[in-house]
Amino acid sequence: MAAWLTVAPGVHQRRYEPFDISIVVIEGDDGLLLVDTRAQPSEAVELAADIAAGFDRPVRWVVNTHAHFDHTFGNQVFGPGTATDAAIFGHSGVAAHFADFEGPRLAAWRADPTREPDRRWADVVLTPPTHPLDRALMLDLGGRLVELRPQAPAHTDTDLVLFLPDARVWILGDLIEESGPVMYGSGSYPLGWPGVLDALAAEMQARDLVVPGHGRVVDRAFVERQARELALIAERFRAAHDAGLTAAEALATHASWPIPVDGLVGAVERAYLALDAPRETLS
Numbered sequence: 216m217a218a219w220l221t222v223a224p225g226v227h228q229r230r231y232e233p234f235d236i237s238i239v240v241i242e243g244d245d246g247l248l249l250v251d252t253r254a255q256p257s258e259a260v261e262l263a264a265d266i267a268a269g270f271d272r273p274v275r276w277v278v279n280t281h282a283h284f285d286h287t288f289g290n291q292v293f294g295p296g297t298a299t300d301a302a303i304f305g306h307s308g309v310a311a312h313f314a315d316f317e318g319p320r321l322a323a324w325r326a327d328p329t330r331e332p333d334r335r336w337a338d339v340v341l342t343p344p345t346h347p348l349d350r351a352l353m354l355d356l357g358g359r360l361v362e363l364r365p366q367a368p369a370h371t372d373t374d375l376v377l378f379l380p381d382a383r384v385w386i387l388g389d390l391i392e393e394s395g396p397v398m399y400g401s402g403s404y405p406l407g408w409p410g411v412l413d414a415l416a417a418e419m420q421a422r423d424l425v426v427p428g429h430g431r432v433v434d435r436a437f438v439e440r441q442a443r444e445l446a447l448i449a450e451r452f453r454a455a456h457d458a459g460l461t462a463a464e465a466l467a468t469h470a471s472w473p474i475p476v477d478g479l480v481g482a483v484e485r486a487y488l489a490l491d492a493p494r495e496t497l498s
Contacts, residue, residue: 219269222424222432223382234285235394235429239386243356246275250386252289256338259289279305280388282312282373283400290342305344306365306373313341316401368404369411386426391441393430396474399482406449406489412442444473452486462487
């Protein structure tokens with residue numbers, strides 16, 4: 216997508232390559248709220264220029280929908296000490312997730328720049344939220360309220376949903392994806408994810424607008440459908456585990472899956488860890 220799409224009055228989405236990542240700007244009387252910051256500082260600089268060209272007020276707030284690099288590695292361009300000096304909100308688990316997953320990922324990329332020669336990983340400074348949240352918060356942008364809702368472990372243990380009551384718009388990050396299959400990325404929770412989507416869908420109205428982490432704006436029916444697909448995957452993992460099958464055998468048991476089977480290798484391993492240690496938070 217080459218330009219800002221107005222999803223609802225004062226709510227704008229722009230889809231950037233690579234990754235077809237969904238960036239959202241929300242207008243308030245007191246400034247702009249930016250949702251996610253792209254995958255590296257140079258991309259965030261481009262984003263900042265696009266915002267300056269498209270809107271007549273500054274970014275005062277940044278919200279990370281979750282910790283993954285493609286949504287947070289531009290934080291340093293907008294956060295404290297920059298010209299923008301925005302407050303960054305995110306799930307309280309982001310800093311720990313950075314230490315466990317994104318930090319080691321970044322170190323590996325830096326150690327072997329030939330893996331992604333077009334990337335400038337040396338420029339990245341991991342910048343966690345300045346305002347970590349472990350409970351819902353109503354943020355006043357001036358004439359508009361935005362509810363920030365940390366979620367139970369699902370796509371990650373750092374998922375945070377935004378809800379705009381006046382426009383009936385939900386911003387779900389990678390809890391759903393439209394332009395490709397859902398991704399069981401680093402630190403995913405395959406068994407708990409369907410229930411998180413079910414709970415969100417139960418609060419949605421049929422005409423509500425839902426912005427995914429990647430792809431076009433969807434609706435409640437799309438969320439419900441993706442929840443059913445994730446539930447089927449989780450049910451199959453549980454059944455295979457109960458039958459004493461290995462993780463590899465679990466994937467081979469069915470000829471078809473809701474998403475390509477290559478994308479389930481890490482998911483079944485995570486699910487088996489949870490089922491082997493049910494008292495852990497991997498469920």
